[in-house]
Amino acid sequence: MSDKKHNDHLESYSRRLFAQRTSLMAGLVALGGGSYLLQPKGVWAADPIKVGIATDLTGPISWGGIPNANVAKMVIEEINKGGGLLGRPLQMILEDTATNEQLAVTKVRKLVTQDKVDVVFGGITSSMRNAIKDTIVNRGKTLYIYPQLYEGKECTPNLFCTGPSPAQQCDTFIPWLIKNGGKKFYLPSADYVWPHTLNEYAKKVIKKHGGEVIGEEYFPVDHTEYSATVNKIMTSGVNVVFNTTIPPGVGALFKQLHEAGFGKKGGRLACVYYDENALGITPANEIEGLATCLDYFSAINDPMGAKIFNNYKAQFGDKSRFCAGGGATGMWRGLMLWAEAVKEAKSVKRDAVAAALDHAKLKDGPGGGCEMVPGTRHLKMNMYIAVSKGGQYKVVESSKMVAPGECA
Numbered sequence: 001m002s003d004k005k006h007n008d009h010l011e012s013y014s015r016r017l018f019a020q021r022t023s024l025m026a027g028l029v030a031l032g033g034g035s036y037l038l039q040p041k042g043v044w045a046a047d048p049i050k051v052g053i054a055t056d057l058t059g060p061i062s063w064g065g066i067p068n069a070n071v072a073k074m075v076i077e078e079i080n081k082g083g084g085l086l087g088r089p090l091q092m093i094l095e096d097t098a099t100n101e102q103l104a105v106t107k108v109r110k111l112v113t114q115d116k117v118d119v120v121f122g123g124i125t126s127s128m129r130n131a132i133k134d135t136i137v138n139r140g141k142t143l144y145i146y147p148q149l150y151e152g153k154e155c156t157p158n159l160f161c162t163g164p165s166p167a168q169q170c171d172t173f174i175p176w177l178i179k180n181g182g183k184k185f186y187l188p189s190a191d192y193v194w195p196h197t198l199n200e201y202a203k204k205v206i207k208k209h210g211g212e213v214i215g216e217e218y219f220p221v222d223h224t225e226y227s228a229t230v231n232k233i234m235t236s237g238v239n240v241v242f243n244t245t246i247p248p249g250v251g252a253l254f255k256q257l258h259e260a261g262f263g264k265k266g267g268r269l270a271c272v273y274y275d276e277n278a279l280g281i282t283p284a285n286e287i288e289g290l291a292t293c294l295d296y297f298s299a300i301n302d303p304m305g306a307k308i309f310n311n312y313k314a315q316f317g318d319k320s321r322f323c324a325g326g327g328a329t330g331m332w333r334g335l336m337l338w339a340e341a342v343k344e345a346k347s348v349k350r351d352a353v354a355a356a357l358d359h360a361k362l363k364d365g366p367g368g369g370c371e372m373v374p375g376t377r378h379l380k381m382n383m384y385i386a387v388s389k390g391g392q393y394k395v396v397e398s399s400k401m402v403a404p405g406e407c408a
Contacts, residue, residue, distance in 0.1 A: 024057070024066060024069055024073065024316070027073070028073075028094065034058075034095060034096030034098060034107070035093070035094070035095055035096075035107075035110070036093075036094040036095075036096075037092070037093055037094070038073055038077075038091065038092035038093075038094065039091060040080045040084070040089030040090060040091055041077075041080065042080075042089075044084070044088065044089045046086075046087055046088040046089075047088065048089045048090060049084070049085055049086075049088050049089070049091070049118050049342075049348050050090075050091050050093060050115060050116065050117040050118050051072070051091065051092050051093070051117060051118065051119055051121070051335075052093050052108070052111035052112070052115065052117035052120040052121070052122075052142075053068075053069060053072045053092055053093070053094045053095065053120075053121050053122050054095045054097050054107055054108050054111065054120060054121075054122035054123065054132065055068045055069050055094075055095075055096075055097060055122040055123070055327075056068075056096070056097050056099045056124055057069060057094075057096040057098070058096055058098045058099070059098045059100065060099050060221065060222075060247045060248045061099045061124050061247065061326075062099070063247065063277050063278065063280070063281065063326060064124045064148075064277065064325065064326020064327060064328075065096075065097075065099075065124055065326065066320050067277060067312075067316075067320050067321065067322060067323070067328040068124070068147065068326055068327050068331050069094055070312065070315070070316045070320070070322075070328070071312065071322065071328045071331045071332050071335075072092060072094070072121060072331055072335065073094075074311065074312060074315055074316075075331075075332060075335045075336065076090045076092045076335070079335075079339055085339055085342045085348075086342065086343070086346065086347075086348070093111060093115050093117060095107035095110070095111060095122075097122070097128065097132075099125075099128075101127060101128055101131035101132075102131075104123075104128055104131055104132050105131055105132055105135055108120060108132045108135050108136050108140070109135050109139075111140075112135065112136055112139075112140030112141075112142045113140065117142065118142070118143070118348040119142065119143045119144075119145065119338060119348075119353070120136045120142055120143070120144050120145070121144075121145045121146075121147060121331060121334055121335065122146075122147070123146055123147075125148075125192065125194060125246075126148075126150050126151055126192070126193045126194040126197075127192045127194070129146050129148075129150070129154070130193060133146075133156060133159055137156060137157070137158050137159055141350060142158075142350060143160075143338075143353055143354060144158065144159045145159075145160045145161075145162060145334040145335075146159060146161050146162070146163070146330075146334075147162050147327035147328075147329075147330030147331040147333070147334050148163045148326070148327035148330055149163040149164040149169065149272065149273060149294070149295075149324070149325065149327070150163060150165070150194060151166060151193060151194045151195075151196075151197035151198040151201070152165045152166045152167070152198075152201065152404075152405070152406050153197060154406070154407075155376075155377070155406070155407040157354075157377075159377065160334070160337075160354075160357055160378075161330075161377060161378050161379070161404075161406070162330040162333045162334040162337065162370075162379055163324075163327055163329070163330035164294065164381065164383065164404075165378060165404040165405060165406050166197075166198055166202070166405070167201075167402070167403065167404060167405030167406070168293075168295075168383050168402045168403075168404055168405070169272045169293045169383070170201055170202050170205045170272075171205060171402075171405075172293070172383065172385070172397070172399050172402075173272070173293035173385055174202060174205045174206055174209060174211070175205075176291070176385055176396075176397060177240050177268060177270055177291065178206075178209055178210065178211050178240075180268065180291070181239045181240040181267075181270070182239020182266075182268070183210060183212055183239060184211070184212055184214050184236070184237055184238050184239045184240070185206055185211055185212065185213050185214060185238065185240045185241075185242050186213075186215045186216075186229075186232070186233050186236075186240070186241050186242070187199050187202070187203075187213060187215065187216040187217070187243075187244070188217055188219070188226070188243055188244070188245050188253060189216065189217065189218045189219070189243075189245060190218070190219060190220075190221045190244060190245050190246045190249070191218040191219060191220060191221075195244035195245075196218070198244060198272075199216060199242075202242060203216075214233075214236050214237075214238050215229075215232055215233070215236070215238075217229055219245060219249060220249070221245075221246055221247075221248070221249055222248050222249055223245070223249045223252075224248075224249055224252040225252070226252060226253045226256045226257075229253075230253075230256045230257055230260045230262075231260075233257070233260075233262065233267075234260050234262065234265075239267060239268060240267070240268045240269075240270055241257065241262065241268070241269050241270065242270045242271075243269065243270065243271040244271070244272075244273075246273070247281060250281065250282070251281050251282050254282045254286050255282065255286055257269070257286075258286040258287075263288060263289055268289060268290075268291060269287055269289065269290040269291070270290065270291045270292065271290060271292055272292055272293055272294070273292075273325040273326075274287075274290060274292045274325060274388075275292070275297075275323040275324045275325030275326060276297065276298060276321050276323040276392075276393060277321055277323050277325065277326060278325055278326075279388060279391055279392075279393070284390055284391030287388055288388060288389070288390070289387060289388065289389075290387070290388045291385065291386070291387050291388075292325075292385070292386055292393075293383060293385045293386075294323075294324040294383070294384060294386070295324050295329055295366070295367050295381050295382065295384070296323065296324040296329045296366040296367035296384070297323070297324070297367075297384055297386050297393050297395055298321070298322075298393075299386065299392070299393050299395050300367060300384060300395055300398075302366075302367065302368060303364075304364040304365055304366065304368075305365070305366040305367055308322060308332065308365075308366050309321075309322050309366075324366075324367075329365075329366045332366060333362065333365055333370055333379065333381075336362055336365065337360040337362060337370075337372070338357065340356075340360050340362070341353045341354075341356035341357040341360050344356040344360075357372060357377075358372060358374050358375065358377070359371075359374050360372045367382050367384065368381070368382040368400070368401075369382075369401075370382075371401075373404060373408075375407070375408070376404065376406055376407040376408055378404035378406045379404060380401045380402065380403055380404065381402065382398065382399065382400055382401060382402065383398070383399045383402045384397070384398045384399075385397040385398075
């Protein structure tokens with residue numbers, strides 16, 4: 001693909017993101033400075049329960065943040081239509097963290113000290129979670145629910161994780177990659193906490209199953225020149241590129257690997273955050289055969305997942321889909337589990353809700369049900385391996401109620 005066509009693809013992708021932000025803002029009151037308010041509809045006799053959402057509506061990670069916010073809006077409106085919680089409506093206060101950790105700290109401080117929210121949901125990258133968690137949980141004495149897949153080892157009290165962990169993504173996926181790709185792995189990575197920690201886990205699983213790591217490199221997230229790395233991959237007999245570079249740099253890496261003929265020579269791309277929205281970052285032919293392992297794909301077509309997917313599509317269209325890698329499924333689970341915990345606790349006070357969340361369960365959801373493993377603040381959930389074919393995912397393997405392996 002020519003540079004012009006590649007740039008045209010990225011411009012088209014940017015236009016889709018802008019359209020999604022416009023769709024999201026319908027019904028929200030702009031407060032200025034990237035702050036928005038979703039007021040409950042109708043007349044209520046009681047004051048609202050305040051739900052803070054902090055996510056990336058702009059910046060390089062907005063492809064994940066926008067559906068995250070869409071899901072929060074959708075679920076909160078559904079809960080309000082059903083009578084709210086404890087006879088009170090939910091009021092959503094949305095902050096754009098703009099893929100900027102310093103700004104995000106200011107935004108969540110506003111949520112907990114000025115807006116006095118009862119819970120905060122959000123954060124996509126692990127560096128973002130680490131930047132904002134102290135302001136929410138320790139200084140702000142507020143419950144925090146983190147919805148995104150991540151690298152594990154987050155055992156902070158009153159911080160619950162509702163996305164997949166390394167054990168859930170790697171323990172079956174890496175043996176599948178060895179069987180369906182080969183034993184020689186290369187790990188190109190973004191230089192922050194998630195890739196470093198996930199790679200340490202992945203390397204142990206690769207070695208356990210007879211694989212070998214040929215190379216491991218770390219780059220700034222906006223790095224775009226990978227010719228030296230691609231040359232190493234192409235000349236050292238690498239079978240699997242286990243990628244943890246992220247936008248905006250990931251598109252350049254995949255383009256350069258494609259142009260070097262990695263896929264045509266039988267190489268397998270793998271990327272555990274690459275959901276259906278991420279497929280739009282890069283032209284389909286450049287990532288044909290890319291494999292991933294996530295907690296939900298629309299191709300599963302499970303009844304509850306299909307219902308949620310269709311409700312989402314009816315409200316927000318199909319330009320930024322309901323999917324797993326940007327935390328949208330974790331946001332849905334987190335909100336629904338929190339709502340069940342509030343009902344059980346008959347309170348929105350942090351300690352009471354956290355105690356109820358510790359054993360919360362959902363019988364169904366996107367990709368199936370889930371349940372909190374007591375004492376760990378992490379979930380058991382179903383996991384699925386999928387492969388990209390012509391710009392769509394085909395599910396090739398599934399595992400039921402996989403344990404998170406965290407904080408036991």
